[in-house]
Amino acid sequence: MGLIVLALRSYLVFQNIYQTFKTLKLPPPSARNHGQPSVRAMSQRKRDMKGCMTIWIVWCCLATYETWVEGLVSIFIPFYEEIKSLILVFFIVSRARGAEPIYLHIIRPLLKPYVPALDAILELVHNLGDFALLVASVPLAPIISWWHGSAPEQ
Template identity: 30%
Template sequence: MLSFGIFYWLSHFLGFLYPTYASYKALLTPGTADDSHWLTYWVVFSAMETAEAIVEQLLWIPFYYEIKCLIILWLVLPQTKGAQLVFERFIVPFLKQYASHIDPVFKTTDQVLNSQQMASAVKLSQQYGPGIAAKAMQAAQVEAQRLSAQSQTH
């Protein structure tokens, strides 16, 4: 059980924290080779995480997080070019084959994100700042308490 915890957290460090920081550093350098490396990694890692979310519902794999750590290392390390290999061999052919089915979904998403309603929502969030979520939660709690009190009196 101790192994599970260690490798679970190690997989998150290797998969998210280190690549996030390395991506940040890459974006600050003038060249684009490291940008390309990390962007490719994120595409592959995202696909892997999506597949994991589906597969973990269907089967249990012994030593899963130990195996995941090794896979992530292989993907992350520039010496192995693992992310590049997976990207070129699997992701690109898959996305090219299904792009005509995927594009309409994201076109709709783009339309929503670029809509007047979304622009209004962005304007409100900028106007009221990050505290708006806390205020909304507080208002919802007050309303829930009011409704609860009201239902108890009837």
């Protein structure tokens, strides 16, 4: 059953990537709108982007669950792999219509009280990453030569 779950997960990821690729592409220009995409096409694109974002959020939560909790849960639930494969088939068939209620009624209420704290933590991690990139981009040869007290070789 593990091979079937792997195939379903791979197909779901491919489907998500392809759907996101199609959604990020701008709609074709409209002749009636002076070469700009129509308002209807842009509003449809906005709805599609919202659906793609919902799918990716649910997918990331599912992947996090699999990494942290699945080993313990799968021991106590019989037919766990079969249930998991049915859930993956549900996500493949329903796309954003299946992921949106999960996001709206489960994930968002769980995360909403912690948004300020999560934003602060993510900002701190972002700043630390910027600082690490700054330190990594400093040329090391002049610093090493200064440390050893000699002039840099040319």
